[in-house]
């Protein structure tokens with residue numbers, strides 16, 4: 001590993017550790033309370049642990065799977081001290097995440113033969129969609145890629161304005177039309193311009209909201225249809241942005257969106273401001289769609305490619 005790669009991965013770890021601080025403190029203290037005053041893992045400890053995991057937003061399904069695995073270990077090993085429980089829990093969380101899908105393309109690379117790589121971004125109001133697009137643009141640019149943004153969320157003037165601010169902040173061009181224009185027309189213009197410019201990555205903001213399932217499906221399929229006139233397999237990625245600080249609501253939103261439209265990757269934002277980061281485990285464990293990015297702050301540097309091993313490690317490493 002080169003010096004710069006090492007430096008980068010240390011920075012990434014620090015930022016993840018810091019971003020997950022609230023979740024970690026709450027998660028580990030709940031586990032601590034679950035085993036307080038006990039020397040062995042008995043049925044009561046398991047009950048308390050189950051409660052602790054559910055209340056840390058790990059989700060019922062995921063919690064049940066974790067507890068079952070710990071129960072098996074307790075049966076197998078006969079005696080298990082509570083001091084081993086943290087390590088055991090970390091192992092079992094990591095084990096159930098082994099099957100969770102993970103993206104193939106790491107570190108803001110684009111798959112070969114997919115230039116321009118078209119990302120369509122969907123999500124309800126306020127989840128951090130625009131911020132995530134800005135952060136993505138920053139990271140792709142930093143990785144040496146040329147980026148073009150498309151402001152196809154034309155329903156609110158503020159959405160276009162905010163994306164314009166991000167395009168200026170990051171220093172990447174943007175394609176936009178007046179508010180109320182046809183989103184599909186903006187998407188078409190953006191893809192056309194991206195191809196003409198030889199852009200590596202095109203990121204399209206959509207008003208892909210969930211107020212009306214039919215409307216959402218129609219709008220997104222229209223955008224897709226017009227893009228396909230220029231690039232037959234675009235969009236290469238449909239990224240659903242979820243607000244991690246809403247805990248189980250984020251899980252619910254992911255269920256609804258994935259039922260309504262074809263989503264290929266997930267971004268979970270605002271993990272820094274919340275103790276509900278356990279929801280990442282529930283989402284990673286519940287969907288066939290990979291969690292690709294996590295947001296751990298408001299700045300453009302605060303987006304990370306999700307790595308399940310690093311995430312679980314960080315969750316159990318509390319800073320003094």
Ligand SMILES: Nc1nc2c(ncn2[C@@H]2O[C@H](COP(=O)(O)OP(=O)(O)OP(=O)(O)O)[C@@H](O)[C@H]2O)c(=O)[nH]1
Pocket residue numbers: 123124125126127128129130131132158159162269270271272273294295296297298302
């Ligand atoms: N702390 C923190 N704040 C975030 C993160 N991502 C986004 N935000 C904040 O969340 C708020 C909403 O973000 P936007 O990007 O405007 O959300 P949006 O989904 O585009 O919302 P609309 O523009 O209303 O559609 C802003 O104040 C962002 O700074 C994150 O990872 N951490």
